[in-house]
Amino acid sequence: MDFRIDAATEQRLAGIRALGRAEIRPLGLEADRLGRPVPPDHPFFRKLVSLGLGRTRWSGDGDARASRGAAAREGSARAALCLAEELAYWDRGVAVSFPGPGLGEPPVLSMGTPEQKERFLGPFREPDRPRWGSFAMTEPGAGSDVAAIRTSARREGGAFVLDGEKSFAANASRADWIVVWATVDPSLGRGGHRAFVVERGTPGLGDFKIERKMGLKAYESTSFTLRACRVPAANLLGGEEHYARRAGFKGALQSFNATRPAIAAMAVGIGRAALDEALRVAREDGRLGDSRVRDRLERGRRRLRVARLLCWRAAWLADHQQPNMVEASLCKAVAPAVALEIASAGMEIAGEAAGRGDALAEKLFRDVKAMDIVEGTGQIQRIVMARHLVGLPRDPGAA
């Protein structure tokens, strides 16, 4: 057993720390104050690209399986967790606004044909400017229950015609393309799901509405519609054969499983920011002698450490290609609640000053709530765990 972070990751963390203090945190506070996302033409994004960020992890040769294997050997899931935690520490909203293929990348990597990878990820290898990819599964009537999506895909000659509404897709209005999940037959449930890469400017893709959120205002969560939106058959991820081979749901399920520990690590990052801020405020106000204040801080740190270690274990299993469904859901179920608790305690320690609406402690309290919702709510995580641990049937009523 070893709980140390390797030197290479530590060096990257130091880079994030410097960028975080100088730019990420201030940008996040500004976006929160203005109540709108960092605009896509902000010089910060160009700077990130010039620093070598905003790129795909697709190397451009070999298949995804091989590159995933290589990444796993380098301990990438664990390193990725550390980086995600540190970015979220400075500002999780700004972190999500970073250019890059984003959540659209995993399905393209795992399902896409070599041609599709080249077409959609190629421009992210050496991006000439900030570019974004996006991912759209959630609909107004389908959140955690992804099998219930209603956006339809109908074959018409050499194209598919998409109709429906998508909600809360990060960076969708600024994206070069969006991986859109649709169904060819709602009665098939997940078996009817198909993933399409819908490119910017495709007729019928529109009505982009940047949602107003409680927190995490620095990135856009965007709803949009697809109205008789014709997408070339070549943009069906993996081609028809892929879906003939296996259920369409698999790709989405896999990407959820891979990202749960990362979302949990972000909750830890936000929680750490809240803890640091609470400690700073308590010290400034001379309240560290109060054991009630100290006890809250102590519990926050302890629970955050538990959450972090649970994240690390899930990632460690992933890096060793061992099943981590229970562990991934476990850390995702635990971390957001832990982080919310310390964020709330942080406001209490700040007292009425946290009620003004301009305190970092208060922003973190709002920001962190989303972490218990995205990538499967805490309740969904418990259902997943209960299926594994006590054989909870998929339809409890049918037991």
Added chain:
Amino acid sequence: MIDLGLSDELSLLRETARGFARDRLRDADRAAEAARAPAAAAREDYAAIGFTGLELPEGAGGADLGALARVLVLEELAAADPGAALALDPLGPALYPLVELGGEAALRELALPLLEAGGRAVLAVDLEGRVRTRGGRAEGSLPWLPADRVDLLVVLGREGACAIREGLEREELRGAGLRAAGASSVCFSGAPLCAAWRDPAAAARALARVRLYLAALLVGTMRASSDFARDYARQRVAFGRPIAHHQALAFLLVDLFAAVEGARVLVHEAAVRLDSGADAREACASAFLEAAEQSLFVTPNGVQVLGGHGFMQDYPVEKWMREARALALLGGGVDAAREDAGRELAGSEPPLALTLAEGAV
């Protein structure tokens, strides 16, 4: 790089402990409780396997395997019978003040002769000055020690520690839990000290190791309760399905599982920190606190899942609930651990950096 795996040696050790606990302790738990001691055969096996000397230096005939090895074994034993786990370890957490404050001389003069004679050392953590020493003698009273024989009493305080062999007036108690280890109160007035050490830093290190020892026992105890409740809930049918498939219970069972997993990983991290020679005082205090808090969430709910059966002594869950509660009273208690961890945190400067090596979050 972050590695949550166990070495082959430690995996094997854990398997050995698990097998021993299953074969020698689990089904004998009520007998051991009634007899106020584990069976002689369990004691012999325990020593034969080499659990006694797990942490002792090789020079003292031990295996010198360190804190991680000890917590792995303790969890397995406590998952069968926490009282027996305490009773079987003749030095128990009393080892730590002897090592940290008394060093090799204390091992040689106090610990090894006691092991030779088949005696038992008992630790009392006294952070409130209940035991007073003067002119080589001690007086005080200790309301509860989980032991029926006290061949060597080691008292650990904030400033130092002392050891007493004679002049102890012991009275047998019923005990709230951990009865397999026995239960006594001890009074002494003018008892001669066989050793006394003053070294606050070493005393703090010893206290950290004591807390980790107890944390591991708590993790084992709550794991037993959580696992038992889960298995029971899959079998027991109510309203036409296993009670585990009612979501109110399914979620509770998942949360019990999560509590155990979280406490364990904190215990392991603190043990690794100890074994690396780093300052582990705060980590051990936190691990003890977490294990205490979570075990007091898990073990009462273990009883709850079994309903009326849980309250009856035909099932072990009521015993684990009492024992978790009792264990968390030892080692100076949870409030002192909270105080220590809180003071350490109050003294640190934000940002609390990411690296654990630097002693942060």
